[in-house]
Amino acid sequence: MxxxxxxxxxxxxxxxxxxxxxxxxxxxxxxxxxxxxxxxxxxxxxxxxxxxxxxxxxxxxxxxxxxxxxxxxxxxxxxxxxxxxxxxxxxxxxxxxxxxxxxxxxxxxxxxxxxxxxxxxxxxxxxxxxxxxxxxxxxxxxxxxxxxxxxxxxxxxxxxxxxxxxxxxxxxxxxxxxxxxxxxxxxxxxxxxxxxxxxxxxxxxxxxxxxxxxxxxxxxxIQIHPTTFYSKKPGRRFLISESVRGEGAYLLDKNGERFTDELKPRDVVTAEIRKQMAKDHTDHVYLSVTHLDGERIKKRFPNIYRQCLEEGYDMAKDWIPVTPAQHYFxxxxxxxxxxxxxxxxxxxxxxxxxxxxxxxxxxxxxxxxxxxxxxxxxxxxxxxxxxxxxxxxxxxxxxxxxxxxxxxxxxxxxxxxxxxxxxxxxxxxxxxx
Incomplete structure (x- = not known):
């Protein structure tokens, strides 16, 4: 004792x-x-x-x-x-x-x-x-x-x-x-x-x-975060920070078309993503910063960039697959x-x-x-x-x-x-x- x-x-x-x-x-x-x-x-x-x-x-x-x-x-x-x-x-x-x-x-x-x-x-x-x-x-x-x-x-x-x-x-x-x-x-x-x-x-x-x-x-x-890295592997989901959308990232459907205002509150964006996934019959959508300055993205989000690279995606060049997941209480x-x-x-x-x-x-x-x-x-x-x-x-x-x-x-x-x-x-x- x-x-x-x-x-x-x-x-x-x-x-x-x-x-x-x-x-x-x-x-x-x-x-x-x-x-x-x-x-x-x-x-x-x-x-x-x-x-x-x-x-x-x-x-x-x-x-x-x-x-x-x-x-x-x-x-x-x-x-x-x-x-x-x-x-x-x-x-x-x-x-x-x-x-x-x-x-x-x-x-x-x-x-x-x-x-x-x-x-x-x-x-x-x-x-x-x-x-x-x-x-x-x-x-x-x-x-x-x-x-x-x-x-x-x-x-x-x-x-x-x-x-x-x-x-x-x-x-x-x-x-x-x-x-x-x-x-x-x-x-x-x-x-x-x-x-x-x-x-x-x-x-x-x-x-x-x-x-x-x-x-x-x-x-x-219980808050569901709209953009976590999509993976079929079990375990904790890697978060793609809302700051990425704050810096100008786009959410894209399977055809590469934007489908929502990325800066709406999290629950609204989550609902829009789930609606789009149901429409497209997919289990993820995409987050893209390929239209932004790649060097600035690497400097602003070094950890996220590195994590995505380890999964085989270069944020500066590739769309990142994302899906909603439980995040905050x-x-x-x-x-x-x-x-x-x-x-x-x-x-x-x-x-x-x-x-x-x-x-x-x-x-x-x-x-x-x-x-x-x-x-x-x-x-x-x-x-x-x-x-x-x-x-x-x-x-x-x-x-x-x-x-x-x-x-x-x-x-x-x-x-x-x-x-x-x-x-x-x-x-x-x-x-x-």
Missing amino acids: RSADVVVVGTGAAGLFHALFLPRDYKVIMITKKEVEESDSFLAQGGISALKNEDDFDSYFEDTMKAGHYENDKGAVEKMIRESPQIIKDLREFGVRFDEKDGQVQFTREGGHSTFRILHHEDLTGKEITSHLYEEAKKRENIEIMTHCTMLDIIEEDGECRGVVYQDAQGNPDVIEAPDTVLATGGLGGLFHNSTNFRHLTADSLAVCLRHQIELKNINY MGGIKVNLDSKTSMEHLYAVGETSCNGVHGKNRLASNSLLESLVFAKAAAKDIAAHHGELKEVAVDLEPYQNGDQLLEDNKRLVLEELKRKDRDFYDQWCNDEN
Whole structure:
């Protein structure tokens, strides 16, 4: 049995950013299922949105609300946008670099945005941000990171969270006691046959919350990304960033004809692609940048260019086959603007949480920003209302077969998703489940 002031489950951008803003005299233990680098935060390509100036506020607010079908929480949207300049400043202080030209930050535009307000680092923005946060966390003596440790359950006593039960690298169950617990376990792509997510992201936090009657919200609000690299090989789908369309790429049918506005919100573009595939009796369409400057494309998207080249396609010369796949989770564990769940001393941040920012459909490049804004809010709230460590007795016998419990958790979440939205389940989940 171990103890800490705060235990954080997950080491993506949200979990790391949260830990870095906790008081330095707090002992923080972070656990992660795999290696730190194996989080979706490292995969984020496009960029991070930010308020360029006060004149852009109304436009940014409207773009976010429109993409979310006006189901967004207005207070959460305003908080995210207002705090975005400070978040960018924080990231720069941690050493994060954004692309510049002649000393000025270069902004790009993606689907659903009415103007250029997205900062980026080549096509590896998530890696640039998360790797710097990780390097900073390793320097902090108060932060301990435990890899290959999987949360099996939270510890509940008297209606409060007192820590977590986890399975270590050898498959043995153990306990971390803590006055405050933060869930930052990412998305649920591991439940889908076609997903851009790492396969080990299987909604562990959602299952735990279902078992403890902790409130969830909109768990059927799952974003399908319209342009992932088409392949018949199993495994994670490689994302062709929306930034490629933002830079002028065309979507083409089997005859090489454009069939939609490439800069519509993701759910609209996804629907148009599926409609076109049905019309053409194909399982993919094409994304083309062959009409653009090839050298500029190679420089702007070096990672995507390299990945496509490895699959046998030269972006500068070839149309790239793409198809929609599961990408992002807008729903999740219901939290307030301080990232508090319905259980005392339990917080949720990042993709596993739902504060209402994204509504029914996330606006491009709002994910990293939202994760960081509300992870920082959770750190501030914990510092202001930190609980006391209370010893608890935990029977580890029910957790001896952790692998089976994790499989049961996957089925539990899928059954809840099917109950909430049978049409979505039948359309996207049945290939594998």
